Amino acid sequence: MTARRLDHVLLAAGLLALWQVVHWAVGPDVVSSPWATIVRAWQLIGTAAFWGHAAATATAFGLASLIAIAAGVALGLWLGLRRFAGDVADPVLGTLYSVPKITLYPLILLAFGLGVSAKIAFGVIHGLFPIAIFTMNAIRNVAPVFRRTALVMRLGPLATAATIMAPAALPEILAGIRIGVALTLLGTLIGELFAATSGLGFALIRAMDVHAVADILAITMLIFMFAASVNAILGLIERRARHGG
Amino acid sequence: MSKAGVVRTILVLAVVAALELLCRLGVIDRVTMVPPSRMIVSLAEILAHGRFNADIAFTLGNVVAAAGLAIVAGFFIGAGLHALPRLRRALVPLLSAYYAVPTFVFYPLLIVAFGVGRTALIVMGAMFGVVAMIVNTALGLDHVPSAVARTGAVLRLDAVRRLLLIRLPAAAPHLVTGVKLAVAYAVIGIVAGEFILATAGIGKRIAYAYDNFDNATMYGLLLLLLIGVMIVNGALSAWEKRLHRRFGQR
Numbered sequence: 001m002t003a004r005r006l007d008h009v010l011l012a013a014g015l016l017a018l019w020q021v022v023h024w025a026v027g028p029d030v031v032s033s034p035w036a037t038i039v040r041a042w043q044l045i046g047t048a049a050f051w052g053h054a055a056a057t058a059t060a061f062g063l064a065s066l067i068a069i070a071a072g073v074a075l076g077l078w079l080g081l082r083r084f085a086g087d088v089a090d091p092v093l094g095t096l097y098s099v100p101k102i103t104l105y106p107l108i109l110l111a112f113g114l115g116v117s118a119k120i121a122f123g124v125i126h127g128l129f130p131i132a133i134f135t136m137n138a139i140r141n142v143a144p145v146f147r148r149t150a151l152v153m154r155l156g157p158l159a160t161a162a163t164i165m166a167p168a169a170l171p172e173i174l175a176g177i178r179i180g181v182a183l184t185l186l187g188t189l190i191g192e193l194f195a196a197t198s199g200l201g202f203a204l205i206r207a208m209d210v211h212a213v214a215d216i217l218a219i220t221m222l223i224f225m226f227a228a229s230v231n232a233i234l235g236l237i238e239r240r241a242r243h244g245g
Numbered sequence: 246m247s248k249a250g251v252v253r254t255i256l257v258l259a260v261v262a263a264l265e266l267l268c269r270l271g272v273i274d275r276v277t278m279v280p281p282s283r284m285i286v287s288l289a290e291i292l293a294h295g296r297f298n299a300d301i302a303f304t305l306g307n308v309v310a311a312a313g314l315a316i317v318a319g320f321f322i323g324a325g326l327h328a329l330p331r332l333r334r335a336l337v338p339l340l341s342a343y344y345a346v347p348t349f350v351f352y353p354l355l356i357v358a359f360g361v362g363r364t365a366l367i368v369m370g371a372m373f374g375v376v377a378m379i380v381n382t383a384l385g386l387d388h389v390p391s392a393v394a395r396t397g398a399v400l401r402l403d404a405v406r407r408l409l410l411i412r413l414p415a416a417a418p419h420l421v422t423g424v425k426l427a428v429a430y431a432v433i434g435i436v437a438g439e440f441i442l443a444t445a446g447i448g449k450r451i452a453y454a455y456d457n458f459d460n461a462t463m464y465g466l467l468l469l470l471l472i473g474v475m476i477v478n479g480a481l482s483a484w485e486k487r488l489h490r491r492f493g494q495r
Contacts, residue, residue, distance in 0.1 A: 004334070007331055011332070011335040011336065029357050030354050030355075030357050030358045031354065087249035088249045088252045091253065092253065095479075098478045098482075099471060099474060099475070102433050102436055102437050102440070103470050105440070106455040106467070110278065111277055111278075183344065185345040186344060186346065190347055194440070204350045208352075208441075211353060213354060216351070216353070220346065220350055223346050224345075224346050228339065231341055231342045231345065232338055
């Protein structure tokens with residue numbers, strides 16, 4: 001465990017050194033120095049404006065995640081339990097997953113207008129499909145002996161889903177949710193970049209407009225740390241479910 | 246075609262028909278969306294007239310260059326990480342959070358570094374695509390069964406042949422997955438860059454048409470972009486599936 005912690009420290013030191021070298025190589029107009037960026041990030045954390053943007057992003061991201069998880073898991077469960085419906089939907093879901101959603105931004109803007117609903121919609125279309133695909137495959141890959149157990153115990157479809165299928169498929173579903181939530185954050189931020197009047201994505205686009213290099217890097221660094229934390233927490237839950245189930 | 250395929254085709258056609266009807270009836274107004282038939286007509290006009298050919302070539306060239314860079318660099322970095330498990334374990338949290346952050350916020354910095362033009366877009370696309378290739382290369386090399394690797398030793402192959410004849414084919418399914426994702430992410434990075442600021446390209450034309458309420462052109466170009474992406478993605482997925490079947494599901 002301590003060796004692992006040492007590795008993380010070494011890695012962080014290495015990345016900071018690399019960052020500093022890049023800063024020296026390309027100049028402060030392109031990449032601000034790590035120290036200047038960290039100082040800027042610290043200043044930002046102390047301002048009310050930053051927390052206003054962070055709260056706007058967190059609200060949109062939270063709602064988008066809830067919608068993507070609820071709809072994705074429901075869709076995935078249904079398609080996983082109905083073999084034929086799953087066969088019909090599988091390639092369609094795959095295509096929708098792989099389409100670069102950013103190309104749909106004009107469509108989303110026209111349909112939802114500028115504002116919070118557009119960025120939530122953007123987050124949802126990014127996260128929904130991977131969650132649905134992982135859930136469907138998780139259900140399909142449940143060992144047949146479990147299904148037969150449900151038959152033997154004469155469980156109804158609802159009881160089967162709740163007591164047999166869901167626990168057996170949970171680790172895979174949680175893996176899908178982890179990936180889907182990361183993409184939901186990406187989608188929400190993209191929505192904010194192009195279509196919002198508040199949020200961290202909006203703060204980024206404003207920093208881009210006035211070419212505030214340290215601001216761009218500081219906000220991106222903070223978003224990255226947030227994303228890595230969310231990912232780590234969901235990864236932990238996933239590992240628990242894998243070993244506990 | 247299988248029964249599922251028939252049902253799928255009917256369903257997709259029904260959705261398109263429903264959209265057409267809703268647009269024609271005015272339930273979806275023209276400012277939001279033009280009828281699908283109009284999109285197809287617009288797409289045909291764009292292709293026949295050739296007025297966006299230079300932009301199409303620009304975007305296509307950028308995607309090829311960016312995806313190529315991402316795939317080559319990602320392969321070597323991924324192979325390097327596979328050889329250095331300690332570094333890799335430390336990097337995992339960063340790699341798995343990478344795609345939650347829109348990397349293209351760095352695009353303005355790249356413009357300062359490289360100027361407005363191809364290079365900034367290509368670097369952008371490559372930066373976005375490379376991590377998918379890194380992760381999948383390392384994963385693919387993990388999945389080389391030790392029996393297969395030992396066969397190379399038994400046959401007394403030298404290191405280069407062991408790599409070319411044993412390790413790469415065994416890792417091929419994951420490598421193709423990496424290629425597929427690298428291409429998809431390169432497209433996202435480049436189109437996003439073109440949306441933000443570019444001298445040419447399909448993304449720029451879409452943004453321009455959007456700003457000018459030229460919905461017919463915008464949807465025609467969107468359709469072109471989506472069809473292009475689906476064809477490339479479909480071809481790579483088919484290749485991926487074939488490799489998975491050939492080298493067995495592990």
